[in-house]
Amino acid sequence: MKECNAIGRDPTDIEITSGSHPTLDEVRRLQDLGVTRFTLPPPGFTPEELERGLEKYGNELISKAS
Numbered sequence: 001m002k003e004c005n006a007i008g009r010d011p012t013d014i015e016i017t018s019g020s021h022p023t024l025d026e027v028r029r030l031q032d033l034g035v036t037r038f039t040l041p042p043p044g045f046t047p048e049e050l051e052r053g054l055e056k057y058g059n060e061l062i063s064k065a066s
Contacts, residue, residue, distance in 0.1 A: 027065045 004011040011034075018030055019039035027038060040061075043053015 022061065024061055024064055027061055031065065 001011045004014065015037060016033075016035045017037040017039060018035045019041065020026075021041065022030075022038065030038065040057055042050065043057060044050050
């Protein structure tokens with residue numbers, strides 16, 4: 001924010017994206033740092049792995065980080 005103010009830019013116009021295999025604590029830390037988008041890698045490659053992994057992302061991250 002400080003740097004944006006110094007050059008006359010609105011910090012809300014800047015989007016920060018990050019991605020990895022995060023824990024809930026890591027997602028919250030990144031949110032506190034201003035990360036507004038977080039990409040997740042595919043949780044598997046077979047239909048079964050994808051289904052299990054997406055359910056896990058939903059239950060352990062998405063529903064709790066919002």
